[in-house]
Amino acid sequence: MSITLTVASAAAALRPEDLRSRCDPATLGIRSTDDVPPLEGVRGQQRAIDAIELGLHIEDPDHNVYVAGPSGTGRNTAVLDLLRAAAAARPAASDWCYLHSFEDPYRPIAVELPAGKGRELAADLDELVVRCRTDIPKLFDGAEYERRKTEGLRTVSEKRDGLVEDLKRQANALGFGIEQTPMGILTIPLLDGKPIGPDAFALLGDERKMRIASASAELRDKVDAAVRSLRQLDREAHEAVHAVDRDVALFAVGHVIDALRAKYEKQPAIVRHLDAIREDIVEHVDEFRQPDDADSQIFAGPRAWTRYGANVLVASDPSDGAPVVSEPNPTHANLVGRVEHRATFGGMQTDFRYIRPGALHRANGGFLVIQARDLLTSPYSYEGLKRALRDREVRIEDPIDQLLGIPTATLKPAPVPIRVRVVLIGDLLTYSLLRRFDEEFTKLFKIKAEFTPFMERTPDGVRTYAAFVAKTVKERGLVAFSAAAVARIVEEGSRLVSHRSRLAARFSQIEDIVVEAAVVAKRAGAAIVRAEDVGAAIAARRHRSDLLEQELERMIEEGTLHVETASAVPGQVNGLAVFDLVDYAFARPSRITARTGPGLDGVVDIEREVELSGPTHSKGVLILAGYILGKYGGSQPLALSARLAFEQSYAGVEGDSASSAELYAILSSLADAPVRQGIAVTGSVDQRGVIQAIGGVNEKVEGHFAVCKAAGLSGDQGVIIPRANVRHLMLDDEVVAAVGAGRFNVWAIDDVDEGIELLTGVPAGAMGTDGAYPAGTIHARVHARLEEYATRLAEHARSALRAEASAR
Numbered sequence: 001m002s003i004t005l006t007v008a009s010a011a012a013a014l015r016p017e018d019l020r021s022r023c024d025p026a027t028l029g030i031r032s033t034d035d036v037p038p039l040e041g042v043r044g045q046q047r048a049i050d051a052i053e054l055g056l057h058i059e060d061p062d063h064n065v066y067v068a069g070p071s072g073t074g075r076n077t078a079v080l081d082l083l084r085a086a087a088a089a090r091p092a093a094s095d096w097c098y099l100h101s102f103e104d105p106y107r108p109i110a111v112e113l114p115a116g117k118g119r120e121l122a123a124d125l126d127e128l129v130v131r132c133r134t135d136i137p138k139l140f141d142g143a144e145y146e147r148r149k150t151e152g153l154r155t156v157s158e159k160r161d162g163l164v165e166d167l168k169r170q171a172n173a174l175g176f177g178i179e180q181t182p183m184g185i186l187t188i189p190l191l192d193g194k195p196i197g198p199d200a201f202a203l204l205g206d207e208r209k210m211r212i213a214s215a216s217a218e219l220r221d222k223v224d225a226a227v228r229s230l231r232q233l234d235r236e237a238h239e240a241v242h243a244v245d246r247d248v249a250l251f252a253v254g255h256v257i258d259a260l261r262a263k264y265e266k267q268p269a270i271v272r273h274l275d276a277i278r279e280d281i282v283e284h285v286d287e288f289r290q291p292d293d294a295d296s297q298i299f300a301g302p303r304a305w306t307r308y309g310a311n312v313l314v315a316s317d318p319s320d321g322a323p324v325v326s327e328p329n330p331t332h333a334n335l336v337g338r339v340e341h342r343a344t345f346g347g348m349q350t351d352f353r354y355i356r357p358g359a360l361h362r363a364n365g366g367f368l369v370i371q372a373r374d375l376l377t378s379p380y381s382y383e384g385l386k387r388a389l390r391d392r393e394v395r396i397e398d399p400i401d402q403l404l405g406i407p408t409a410t411l412k413p414a415p416v417p418i419r420v421r422v423v424l425i426g427d428l429l430t431y432s433l434l435r436r437f438d439e440e441f442t443k444l445f446k447i448k449a450e451f452t453p454f455m456e457r458t459p460d461g462v463r464t465y466a467a468f469v470a471k472t473v474k475e476r477g478l479v480a481f482s483a484a485a486v487a488r489i490v491e492e493g494s495r496l497v498s499h500r501s502r503l504a505a506r507f508s509q510i511e512d513i514v515v516e517a518a519v520v521a522k523r524a525g526a527a528i529v530r531a532e533d534v535g536a537a538i539a540a541r542r543h544r545s546d547l548l549e550q551e552l553e554r555m556i557e558e559g560t561l562h563v564e565t566a567s568a569v570p571g572q573v574n575g576l577a578v579f580d581l582v583d584y585a586f587a588r589p590s591r592i593t594a595r596t597g598p599g600l601d602g603v604v605d606i607e608r609e610v611e612l613s614g615p616t617h618s619k620g621v622l623i624l625a626g627y628i629l630g631k632y633g634g635s636q637p638l639a640l641s642a643r644l645a646f647e648q649s650y651a652g653v654e655g656d657s658a659s660s661a662e663l664y665a666i667l668s669s670l671a672d673a674p675v676r677q678g679i680a681v682t683g684s685v686d687q688r689g690v691i692q693a694i695g696g697v698n699e700k701v702e703g704h705f706a707v708c709k710a711a712g713l714s715g716d717q718g719v720i721i722p723r724a725n726v727r728h729l730m731l732d733d734e735v736v737a738a739v740g741a742g743r744f745n746v747w748a749i750d751d752v753d754e755g756i757e758l759l760t761g762v763p764a765g766a767m768g769t770d771g772a773y774p775a776g777t778i779h780a781r782v783h784a785r786l787e788e789y790a791t792r793l794a795e796h797a798r799s800a801l802r803a804e805a806s807a808r
Contacts, residue, residue: 011720011747011754016740019731021457021500023490025483025531028466032480032528038471041081042074043464044455044505049078051449056086056367056421061392062444064422066372068431069451072508075425076369078451083324083367083423090322093365096314096416097121098352099269100307102276108311108352110414111269115316121270122310124263128256129305132281135252136288140245148244156237160230167226174215178223185223187216246282253281277308302351313337313357313416314364322366327359330370332380335359336388337396339411355413360385360394364418372426372434385422389444393417454502457494461503465490465510472511478518484531489513492538495730498698513537535733545584552579552588557710561648563589564677565711571595571669573759574680575646575661576700576719577653587696587703589680591647592658594665598789598796599641603628603666606645607653614654623656624663626687627752631779632786635771639793640786642666656684657694663752664759671781673760678717680704681755683725689752693724698731705735705744713738718745720755753778 030036042049048067055065067075095118098108113121139145164180171178171187177195179186188195189212201209257278264270281288284304316323327334337358341348359368375381380399388394393415401410424445431448434441455461466486473480481489492513496504504510517537521529555561563574574589603625607613613621621644629638644662646653661681668675682700683691694700701719708717721729726748738744749755753764756778765777773780 011749011758012723013718014726014729014739014746014748016736018726019729019736019739019746020733021491021494021730023462023487025487027459028462028483028486030466030483030486032482033466033470033473033486034480036466036470038474039464039467040471042078044461044503045074045078045451048075048449048451049082051447052079052082052423055423055447055449056082058447061389061419063447064389064445065424065447065449066431066434066445067423067425067449067451068428070427070453070506072506073451073453074505074507075451079369079423079425080324080326083369087322087324087366090366091115092316092318092320093314093323095119095312095316096357096361096364098311098313098355098413099273100352102280102307105307105351106411108355108411108413109269109273110313110416111267111273111310113267115318118310118312118315121264122312124260125309128253128260128277129308131256132253132288132305132308136249136281136285139248139252140289145244145248148248153237153240156233156240160233163226163229163233167222170222171219174219175212176215176219185227187219187223189216242282245285249281249285249288250278254278280304280307302349306351306353309353311353311355313355314361316365323363324367324369325359325363326369328371328374329378330359330375330381330385331378332384332399333358335381336384336394337361337413338398339396339413350411352411352413355396355411358394358396360388360418360420361416363420364394364416365420367421367423369423369425372424372430375424376430386440386444388418389422390440391415392419451505453504453506454497454499455505457490457499457501457503462490465493465503468507468510469514472514473518476515476518478515479521479527479529481514481517481529481534482531485517485529485534488531488534489517491730492534495698498696498728498730500727500730513541516541542584545581546586548579548581549584549586549588553706553710556588556707563591563707565589565708565717566714567677568674569677570672570674571665572677573661573665573668573675574677574704575658576680576682576704577646577649577658578655578696578699585696585699587699589704589707590649590658592661592665593645593647594642594662594669596640596642596666596669596785598639598793600639600793601641602638603640603642603644606643607649612649612652614652616656617653617658620656620659620684621662623687624659624666624685627663627685627689628666630687631689632783636787636790638786639790642669655694657682657696659683660685660691660752660755664756667752667756667778667782668760670785671760671762671778672785673756673762673778673781675759676716676761678708678714679720679759680718681720681759683720683722683749683755685752691722691724691749691751691755693722693728697721697725697728701729701746702732702735705738708744709738713743715743716745718747720747720749720758723748723750 048069052065052067055063067079069075092115095113095115097111097113097118099111101107101109167185168178172190175190177188177190179188189201190196191200196204201212204212257274261271261274264274281304287304335358337360338356339350340354340356341350342354359370370385375385384399395415396413398410422445428450455464469481469486469489472478489510490503493503493510494500496506496509513534517529517534520536520540521533524533526533552561556563564572565574571594573592575592576587577590578585578587603621605613605618605621608618608621628640632638644665646658660683663685664675664681667673680700682694682697684694685691701721704717704719729746735744739746747758749758756762757764760778763774763777765773765779767773767779773783
C-alpha cells in the first residue's frame with residue numbers, strides 16, 4: 001500500500017519579474033531616436049579591438065591578424081575603421097612599375113618609385129616614344145640626311161668603282177670581260193675583243209681552249225678576291241649609313257633621353273633602361289621610318305617602341321597614406337597578380353605591358369583584408385598567400401603551369417618585395433582548424449582578435465543600442481523610434497542571447513528588426529515606431545519560421561503525439577526537447593518513461609541500444625546511474641533493471657538536459673509515486689544529485705506553456721528549471737502574464753530532492769543518523785523497493801541452485 005504525503009517543496013516559484021528583465025523607457029532619457037546621436041564605430045568588443053590595434057603597431061611582418069567571431073558582430077566595420085585610421089597616419093606606399101628587360105625579354109624588371117612617380121615615369125616614357133615617332137621620321141625625310149648619307153657613302157663608292165675598273169683591266173689582260181649581275185660577277189672569254197658564244201667556243205682548237213681555261217682559273221681567283229673586297233665595302237657602306245642613321249636618331253631624341261637620365265639619376269634601374277632604349281632606337285631605327293600600318297603590325301608583331309614604356313603596376317597618391325585593400329574575391333590571380341595575353345593571328349602573345357597586379361601588390365606598404373572562408377575555398381589562394389608572406393615577396397606565377405609540369409614559354413616577371421599586414425576575417429572554428437592542422441598558420445598569424453556575439457547590458461550597452469537604432473533610422477531613411485520601441489528592442493537583444501544581463505552583439509539581427517518594425521508602423525499609418533510595432537515585427541519573424549512548431553502542436557492537440565498535461569502517472573515525466581532549425585528554435589514536451597524490476601542490467605537506455613543516443617545523452621544516463629548507485633547502493637548490492645525511453649521519438653537524442661527528468665522517472669517508478677504530468681522538467685544532474693544549467697531554457701518553458709495553454713491552463717502546470725538558469729530567462733510576455741495571474745508556474749531548483757517533491761507531492765526524505773530515511777518518503781520507498789528486488793533476486797538464485805542440485 002503506497003502512502004502519499006503532501007509537502008511544501010523548498011523549490012522556488014519564480015515571480016513574474018524573475019522571468020523577464022524589463023527595460024524602462026524612462027531610463028533611456030530620450031523621447032525618440034531623434035534625440036540620440038547615431039552610433040559611430042563598433043562598441044562592446046574592446047577585447048577584439050585591443051588585439052587588432054596591437055597587431056597594427058607591431059612591426060614584425062609575421063604578426064598578421066585573424067579576426068574570429070560570428071558574422072553580424074561588426075567585424076568588418078571595426079577592422080576597416082581601425083585600418084583606415086592607422087593607414088592615414090602612415091606614409092603613402094611606393095609605386096611599382098614593370099619595364100621590359102632588353103637582356104631577357106621573358107623576365108620583366110620590377111622598379112620601385114616614390115608615391116606618385118609611377119605614372120609620371122610612364123608619361124615621360126610615352127612622351128619619349130612620341131618624340132621618337134615624330135622627330136626621327138622628319139629628320140630622315142630631310143635633305144640634310146640625304147647629304148650626310150651621300151657624303152658617308154662617297155669614299156666607299158669611289159673604292160668600289162676603282163676595284164671594279166681594276167678587275168676589268170685584269171680580266172681584259174687575260175682575254176676576258178666581266179659583267180656584274182645580281183647573282184655576282186660573271187667572267188666572259190673574248191675573241192678579238194668580242195664575247196665568244198658557245199658555238200664559236202666549240203670550234204676553237206684544243207690548245208686555245210686550254211689557254212682560255214687556264215686564264216679563266218687565274219681570273220676566278222682575282223674575281224673571288226674582288227668579291228670579298230666588294231662585300232667588305234658593302235659592310236663599310238652599311239656601317240657608314242648606320243653611323244649616319246645613329247647620329248640622326250640620337251640628334252632627334254638623344255637630348256630627351258639625357259634629360260630623363262638626369263631626372264631619374266637616383267633610380268639606377270631606370271637609368272639602365274634609358275640607356276638600353278638609346279641603343280635599341282639605333283638598332284631599330286628603320287621601324288620609326290615605316291608608316292603605321294595596322295595590318296602589317298598585326299602580322300609583324302609589336303613595334304620596337306612598345307618595349308620602351310612603363311607598365312604602372314601600382315600607383316599611390318602621396319596624400320592618401322598607406323593603402324587599405326579589401327579583396328572580395330581572393331582567387332590566386334586576384335591575390336598575386338596575373339599575366340594576360342592578347343589574341344593575334346597564329347596564337348596568343350604577351351609582354352610586360354600585360355602584367356596585372358594582385359591584391360598583395362595593391363596593399364603593399366599597408367593592409368590587406370580577406371574573408372577566410374573565401375580564401376580557403378579558392379584553389380591555390382591560401383598557399384599563394386602563405387608563400388608571399390613567408391618569402392616577403394610576390395611572384396606572379398600561374399599555378400596551373402606548376403600543376404601540369406609542362407614547361408611553357410611565358411613571362412616570369414621579377415618578384416616584388418612586400419611589406420603588408422594581412423587581416424583574415426572568419427569564424428572561430430576555421431581559426432581552430434587552421435591552428436591545429438597548419439603549423440605555418442601559427443607562424444604567420446600570431447594575433448587573434450575574437451569578437452563575441454554578446455555585450456554586457458549595462459547603461460552604456462543600452463545607450464549603444466539606442467545609438468545603433470538611430471544610426472539605422474538615419475541610414476535607411478526610416479521614421480523615428482519612440483523610447484518605448486527602443487526599450488523593446490533592448491529586451492529582444494537580451495532574448496537573442498538568452499541572458500538578462502547581456503545584449504546581442506550581432507547588430508545585423510537588430511538592424512533587421514528595426515527595418516521590419518518601421519514597415520509595420522508605416523503600414524499602420526503611425527508617425528513614429530511604437531513598442532507594439534516592434535513586438536509585431538518580432539512575432540512576424542517567428543511566425544515565418546514556426547511551421548514545424550505549429551505542426552507538432554497540432555499533432556499533440558489531435559493526440560497523434562501523446563502528451564499528458566492533467567493526470568499523474570508513475571514512471572512518466574514530461575521532458576523538454578529543443579528543435580533547432582538554424583534560423584529558429586523551439587521546444588515541445590516529450591514523454592520520458594521508465595520501467596523497473598529486479599535484475600542485474602542496471603539502467604538501460606533504449607535510445608542508446610538502438611543507436612539513437614548521442615554521446616552526451618549517453619553520458620547523462622550513465623551519470624544518473626551513478627547517482628542511484630551512490631544514493632542506494634551503500635548498504636546493499638543493487639539488483640535493478642531499469643529501462644528508459646523517449647516515447648514517440650524517432651530521431652536521435654542528444655544532450656544531457658533530460659537526465660534529471662530520466663532520473664525522476666526511475667525514482668517515481670521505484671517509489672510507485674505518480675508524477676504530475678502538468679509539470680515538465682529540464683536540467684542535467686550530476687552524480688551527487690545537483691541540478692545543473694542547460695541551454696534553450698526560454699524555448700523550453702514557452703514550448704510547454706503552449707501545450708498547456710492548448711489543453712487549458714489550470715494553475716497547477718509549469719516547468720521546473722535549474723536555478724542556475726534563472727539569469728537566462730527572457731520569456732514571452734504571454735507566459736509572464738500567465739505566471740502573474742497564477743495560471744502557470746516556473747520553479748527553480750538546486751537538487752534532485754526539490755524536483756521529485758514538486759513532481760510527486762511526496763517528501764524526498766533526508767537520511768537519518770541511523771542511515772535510514774523517514775517512512776513514506778521517496779527515498780525510503782526507493783530503498784525498500786531495491787531491498788525487495790535484491791531479496792527476490794537472491795531467492796530466485798537459491799531456487800535455481802536447488803533445482804540444479806536436484807537435477808544432478
